[in-house]
Amino acid sequence: MKDTDRIKHAVEVARAAHEGQFRKTGEPYIVHPLAVKKILEEWGMDEDTIIAGILHDTVEDTNLTLNDIKKEFGETVAFLVDGVTKLSTARTGMRDIDTYLPETRDNFLRLMIALGDDIRVLIIKLADRLHNLRTLSALPPDKQKKIAKETLEVFAPLADRLNMGLLRVEMADLSFKYVDPKRYDYLEDLIEKYNKSASKSLKRIEDEISEAFKKEKIKFELSGRVKSVYSLHKKLAKHNQNINEIYDLIALRVIVEDITDCYLALGIIHSLYTPMGGRIKDYIAMPKQNGYQSLHTTVITKDKRVVEFQIRTKEMHEYAERGLAASFYYNEQKVTENYKKGKIEHLPTNLLWITELQMTAAKLREGKKVDYKKLKLNLFADKIFVYTPKGDIIDLPVGSLPLDFAYRLHSEIGDHVIGVKINGKMSNLNKKLEQGDIVEILTSKNQTPKSSWLDKIITPHARQKLMHRLNANKK
Numbered sequence: 001m002k003d004t005d006r007i008k009h010a011v012e013v014a015r016a017a018h019e020g021q022f023r024k025t026g027e028p029y030i031v032h033p034l035a036v037k038k039i040l041e042e043w044g045m046d047e048d049t050i051i052a053g054i055l056h057d058t059v060e061d062t063n064l065t066l067n068d069i070k071k072e073f074g075e076t077v078a079f080l081v082d083g084v085t086k087l088s089t090a091r092t093g094m095r096d097i098d099t100y101l102p103e104t105r106d107n108f109l110r111l112m113i114a115l116g117d118d119i120r121v122l123i124i125k126l127a128d129r130l131h132n133l134r135t136l137s138a139l140p141p142d143k144q145k146k147i148a149k150e151t152l153e154v155f156a157p158l159a160d161r162l163n164m165g166l167l168r169v170e171m172a173d174l175s176f177k178y179v180d181p182k183r184y185d186y187l188e189d190l191i192e193k194y195n196k197s198a199s200k201s202l203k204r205i206e207d208e209i210s211e212a213f214k215k216e217k218i219k220f221e222l223s224g225r226v227k228s229v230y231s232l233h234k235k236l237a238k239h240n241q242n243i244n245e246i247y248d249l250i251a252l253r254v255i256v257e258d259i260t261d262c263y264l265a266l267g268i269i270h271s272l273y274t275p276m277g278g279r280i281k282d283y284i285a286m287p288k289q290n291g292y293q294s295l296h297t298t299v300i301t302k303d304k305r306v307v308e309f310q311i312r313t314k315e316m317h318e319y320a321e322r323g324l325a326a327s328f329y330y331n332e333q334k335v336t337e338n339y340k341k342g343k344i345e346h347l348p349t350n351l352l353w354i355t356e357l358q359m360t361a362a363k364l365r366e367g368k369k370v371d372y373k374k375l376k377l378n379l380f381a382d383k384i385f386v387y388t389p390k391g392d393i394i395d396l397p398v399g400s401l402p403l404d405f406a407y408r409l410h411s412e413i414g415d416h417v418i419g420v421k422i423n424g425k426m427s428n429l430n431k432k433l434e435q436g437d438i439v440e441i442l443t444s445k446n447q448t449p450k451s452s453w454l455d456k457i458i459t460p461h462a463r464q465k466l467m468h469r470l471n472a473n474k475k
């Protein structure tokens with residue numbers, strides 16, 4: 001993409017403003033804003049965001065004022081620069097949050113709420129952080145560690161929340177290298193050895209798969225995926241350091257044309273190799289909260305290797321790697337407009353958390369009480385997997401209740417709940433669901449939704465459906 005006149009002008013303004021300043025690497029300061037510009041362009045961000053990225057350090061570090069920026073580049077750019085400045089200087093946003101939420105020390109949550117108004121501020125901040133990480137070696141060791149740790153705790157999870165897979169992996173691995181260099185080297189070595197030892201059988205699997213797909217006339221691309229160092233580190237911690245329990249050390253990605261082919265591909269793979277029980281995940285029918293879609297299955301190959309397959313379409317693949325960033329501008333407009341009108345029922349599920357964040361930020365500003373524990377749960381929850389009586393797997397945030405489950409199945413089911421059986425026994429609507437529960441929802445045609453149900457729901461999806469029905473009934 002060629003620079004627009006506005007973008008060229010912003011570069012000139014930033015260059016003049018940062019004149020005579022240098023980075024710790026010894027380079028002229030302008031190198032940094034230009035690198036941020038490039039990252040934002042790669043992510044496919046809109047013009048205003050790119051301009052704000054070029055100017056993001058000017059208000060804090062130069063004589064340029066917000067008013068200057070507003071005059072030259074308009075309200076939106078000024079708003080975005082102001083947001084980024086607030087985040088990095090004196091942590092103004094954070095300090096405000098301290099007075100709102102003295103009881104939480106959760107940096108992640110506080111950052112999110114400080115950001116509530118326009119998530120593009122966050123995207124600029126992520127680009128800024130990424131470039132700073134790439135050039136971290138120029139800083140003294142204590143600062144390196146501090147920045148790297150903060151990135152692992154706050155920014156990499158945020159990237160995940162936006163389904164920006166490539167960014168998450170790069171940030172996490174760059175940071176982990178500084179946080180625990182010895183461990184990093186050890187694991188990097190381990191992965192390399194493992195891949196080497198597996199390369200022959202991987203080649204054979206690729207051949208077998210290719211042949212089978214060609215026979216069925218399915219167009220496909222195959223690629224191996226190397227597990228990132230940091231995600232292996234985290235998985236090993238979860239599995240008592242037992243590498244034999246890590247089933248996705250070898251993973252193959254199968255990219256096909258459409259959703260029908262995804263399921264066909266899954267069937268072919270299962271006819272070639274033995275699938276492992278409980279390791280089939282349908283994130284196409286039920287996307288992850290961040291919008292990620294794929295079919296996952298783990299199989300045991302003919303030479304007794306454990307291999308994970310991830311099957312998805314091109315669009316799903318693009319979205320898994322780049323996330324909301326690319327399509328963000330349009331989505332954000334929609335979110336904001338609907339939010340202002342008080343309408344949230346038509347949002348794609350994977351954007352609901354943004355709306356929720358905005359509403360929370362607004363409430364806090366008005367001095368209203370917020371149940372931040374519930375918010376936290378929705379934003380960062382780990383998942384539990386529960387089953388329908390027929391054996392379908394439903395993934396829900398930890399802490400979900402039977403009504404969350406019911407609305408997840410279908411709003412027609414949710415609206416008519418009269419009771420619930422968990423693992424074959426009658427239970428009640430306040431009972432938190434646990435990993436592996438078999439949940440049977442009992443319904444009656446005559447039942448209507450109750451406003452008291454709002455207290456028996458934790459997922460935004462269910463809340464949205466229920467609110468919608470309650471409002472409709474009022475009319």
Ligand code: MN
Pocket residue numbers: 032056057128
């Ligand atoms: Mn910066």
